[in-house]
Amino acid sequence: MAQSRTTISQKVSVITLGCSKNTVDSEVLSGHLKAAHLELTDDPKKASSIIINTCGFIDLAKEESVNTILEAAALKRKGKIQTLIVAGCLSERYGEELRKEIPEVDHFFGTEAYGNILKVLSPDLKYALMGERVISTPKHYAYIKISEGCDNPCSFCAIPLMRGKHRSKQVEDIVREAQALTRQGVKEIILVAQDSTAYGLDIYGKRSLDVLLRALSDVSGAEWIRLMYAYPTKFPKEILPVIAERDNICSYIDMPLQHISTNVLKSMRRGITRRATEELIHIIKDTVPDITLRTTFIVGYPGETEQDFAELCEFVSNGFIDRVGVFTYSQEDDTYAYILGDPIAQEVKDERRTILMDIQKGLSLQKNQSLIGTQVKAIVEQEINGEYQCRTESDAPEVDNELYVRTEQKLSIGDFITVEIDDTAEFDLFGHTI
DSSP: OOBOTTOOOOEEEEEEOSSHHHHHHHHHHHHHHHHTTOEEOSOGGGOSEEEEEEOOSSHHHHHHHHHHHHHHHHHHHTTSOSEEEEEEHHHHHHHHHHHHHOTTOOEEOOTTOHHHHHHHHOTTBOSOOOOOOOOOSOTTEEEEEOEEOOOOOOTTOOHHHHHOSOEEOOHHHHHHHHHHHHHTTOOEEEEEOSSGGGTTHHHHSSOOHHHHHHHHHTSTTOOEEEEOOOOSTTOOTTHHHHHHHOTTEEEEEEOOOBOOOHHHHHHTTOSOOHHHHHHHHHHHHHHSTTOEEEEEEEESOTTOOHHHHHHHHHHHHTTOOSEEEEEEOOOOTTSGGGGGOOOSOHHHHHHHHHHHHHHHHHHHHHHHHTTTTOEEEEEEEEEETTEEEEEETTOOTTTSOEEEEEOSSOOOTTOEEEEEEEEEOSSEEEEEEO
16 A cells, blocks of 8 residues: 655544444544554544544534534644544534634534545545444444435434435445454444435335345354334334344344324324334334334424323333433424424423433333343443443443343453343343353
């Protein structure tokens, strides 16, 4: 690989904010940087260049991104770093405004701007480089982004503005990526996208997630395959027999519903009703009886009445969903819902979120208590104060339950073990090895 002798050796710190899709982008970027012989560091204060991969999904994420940029800009003013680059969703959407407000930033790039960033940091590089990803997650699991962008018209969401139209990767390319990860010791592959259930529609003419799942299930070393971000409208039911048949495909689906009131869903432009949602859930659970369903809801959406919220609480109370996350509505520029304003006070949104999560806490405790005395398969995450923090097949990293295990055995990170459940809390399990 040709490279000028004049290239200045420098340390680069990549700071990743937001979701797992951003994590994948940063890992790919880091692979390119490493292949260009640039040294990576996790400590921004030891870096000569900082790249901030931003999130612009909701107000809290944007605030975190801006604050992180300001902290790095302070380092630039003090002469602690040479180059400050801002990339990702917030930069894609608000680059011009940010350039005026934070002049310390040398370059603003959008999403997946790997080549442009590489040209800035390694201008003498003569050829394009295709470096492997530098995995930033624990070595036993990694995310694979199966598509980019989204074609859904959700009224509250700015993702299509930042990420563009839905674009699937070829099955063969995803399989090769999975094979490369398992060769590095990855045991759990987590599939992510803006809309994973639309996979294949653009390149194969039909939804092809079932084909992809079968192909990934055959990858040697892929002991768990987990599906995230499954859009409920036009859900490809063909994937359900595949999940039921294949032992290494987790009986787990993350399916963001956002609400259950048909009135709110219509305003959200979700393309589905409560009745259709419940019918889909019944089909999923009938086909894969042991499946764990995770979802997220938005409370405080413009026009969400007390009756709409009560309907949502009643739905959650029925226990259809095993794992629940709740966001408060964030008004986003240029979205369809922007013209509706933001009429519900933040205190009301926060109260509704608390009420809904309290309902879920009680349900989660009941579901966890039903596991006492049973045996589960788990993967070891880390050792903490003499016990091991683990996860079951029913739990995705960072967002779901943790399992704390006592044992006299010496376990290694990434080991699969069998655990008997002794006790539980709302979102935690406790047990011992068999």
